[in-house]
Amino acid sequence: MLFGRKTEPGEFEAAAMPHMNDLFRTACGLLGNRTEAEDLIQDVYLNAWRSFHRFEPGTNCRAWMFKILFHRLHHHRRKWYQMRLLREGEEFLEENLPATEPIPEKISDKAILAAIDKLAPEFREVLLLADVEEFAYKEIAAMLDVPVGTVMSRLSRARRQMRERLTEYARDSYGIANVRDEKKVEAAL
Amino acid sequence: MSTQTPVPEPLPANIQQALRETITAQDAPPWLAGRISARIREDAARRPASGLRLPHWVLAGAATFALAVAVVAGARNWNAATTQIAGLLHTLGIGDHVYCAASGHYPQTPPAVETMNEKLGADFAALVPAVSGSLPGYTIRQGHICIYKGRPFIHVIAKKDEQLVSLIVTARQAGEDFPMNSVVARMRKDGIPIHASTDGLFQSAGFATPNHFAFVVSNLEERANLMLMASLAPRVYGIIRAVAR
Numbered sequence: 001m002l003f004g005r006k007t008e009p010g011e012f013e014a015a016a017m018p019h020m021n022d023l024f025r026t027a028c029g030l031l032g033n034r035t036e037a038e039d040l041i042q043d044v045y046l047n048a049w050r051s052f053h054r055f056e057p058g059t060n061c062r063a064w065m066f067k068i069l070f071h072r073l074h075h076h077r078r079k080w081y082q083m084r085l086l087r088e089g090e091e092f093l094e095e096n097l098p099a100t101e102p103i104p105e106k107i108s109d110k111a112i113l114a115a116i117d118k119l120a121p122e123f124r125e126v127l128l129l130a131d132v133e134e135f136a137y138k139e140i141a142a143m144l145d146v147p148v149g150t151v152m153s154r155l156s157r158a159r160r161q162m163r164e165r166l167t168e169y170a171r172d173s174y175g176i177a178n179v180r181d182e183k184k185v186e187a188a189l
Numbered sequence: 190m191s192t193q194t195p196v197p198e199p200l201p202a203n204i205q206q207a208l209r210e211t212i213t214a215q216d217a218p219p220w221l222a223g224r225i226s227a228r229i230r231e232d233a234a235r236r237p238a239s240g241l242r243l244p245h246w247v248l249a250g251a252a253t254f255a256l257a258v259a260v261v262a263g264a265r266n267w268n269a270a271t272t273q274i275a276g277l278l279h280t281l282g283i284g285d286h287v288y289c290a291a292s293g294h295y296p297q298t299p300p301a302v303e304t305m306n307e308k309l310g311a312d313f314a315a316l317v318p319a320v321s322g323s324l325p326g327y328t329i330r331q332g333h334i335c336i337y338k339g340r341p342f343i344h345v346i347a348k349k350d351e352q353l354v355s356l357i358v359t360a361r362q363a364g365e366d367f368p369m370n371s372v373v374a375r376m377r378k379d380g381i382p383i384h385a386s387t388d389g390l391f392q393s394a395g396f397a398t399p400n401h402f403a404f405v406v407s408n409l410e411e412r413a414n415l416m417l418m419a420s421l422a423p424r425v426y427g428i429i430r431a432v433a434r
Binding site for chain 2: 008009012013017020021024025026028029034038041042045046049050107109112113116127128131132148149152153155156159160162163166
């Protein structure tokens with residue numbers, strides 16, 4: 001398309017601003033830092049505004065904004081961090097771990113945030129998109145530019161790690177020797 | 190071998206609930222929406238109002254093409270300009286210098302200053318001290334108005350040993366100009382663009398005012414001739430402009 005639409009800030013804001021809180025929460029969950037999330041969200045919105053002429057009215061603006069969020073997040077990570085990538089051996093090991101221990105029933109915010117923080121970035125992304133923002137696998141795959149199968153396998157591992165880490169957290173935080181005792185865990189949390 | 194990925198086992202309901210509640214509890218700060226809006230409007234104000242949006246490859250191609258056209262056109266203009274400038278420096282500057290000074294059409298004994306002032310007239314008499322002030326050790330050998338190819342030239346000749354220098358001023362005629370002078374000028378002195386050329390034997394450097402050309406022509410080194418014109422230019426420019434008023 002050689003000629004795009006002429007866009008006005010008001011039109012963009014009406015379409016994009018309702019999703020700001022969702023984007024901000026996801027950014028916080030991904031970065032684990034509110035200040036960095038605030039900077040990232042401003043960057044996301046500025047980039048989205050500059051690309052808004054390419055957005056097709058009637059399509060999913062929320063998914064489009066999340067795609068830009070991940071694009072900018074990856075740029076942010078390339079700039080500031082060395083992305084931690086899982087090696088094949090680790091993936092194989094995780095896929096073949098024995099069944100997890102029972103998990104606690106009541107879980108604090110602190111435990112959730114600590115567990116998310118320990119996830120690898122690529123696992124954290126799919127977990128937040130699927131289990132918090134409730135995007136479909138296909139939508140997540142489009143946002144992250146990965147195959148649907150990768151989304152599913154990452155999500156599978158992310159969920160398993162969440163369960164394990166919440167169990168570990170309960171054990172470490174409350175001195176519970178055997179978290180298989182669900183009543184003890186419940187009482188402790 | 191099947192490559193189908195198994196559907197992920199869902200999180201236990203209590204974990205999923207806790208995860209949602211924890212994440213959604215983190216509201217954006219109240220100021221963030223206002224700051225984003227301000228940045229967008231600031232960016233919108235800086236950008237062109239046109240709705241024309243072209244892909245990057247089109248813009249890059251257009252820019253390359255425009256640059257190529259500009260380079261070709263610029264080269265042509267440059268060549269035309271330098272040719273025209275050299276023509277004026279040679280035909281007017283070097284032409285009169287050769288006709289009047291290099292051929293020896295000046296007295297062996299320097300004329301009195303009063304005589305030269307009389308020949309030059311009140312308007313241009315100030316050119317003599319201007320030249321002598323810029324050429325210490327030189328003798329002013331002539332100050333007069335000569336006619337070369339039917340055209341009058343104000344001409345001051347200075348000499349030191351074998352070095353012969355002319356300051357020449359002539360009125361511009363229709364169609365004569367130093368085009369694109371700010372681009373192709375050899376140097377600028379107090380904002381005056383100075384052009385230069387050589388025919389191998391004589392060096393010519395000059396500038397234009399709205400009504401006149403001024404040249405320094407000599408057998409000095411090219412750079413020395415240019416620097417002499419530069420040192421004279423502000424004062425000579427002032428004298429010529431005063432005449433025009």
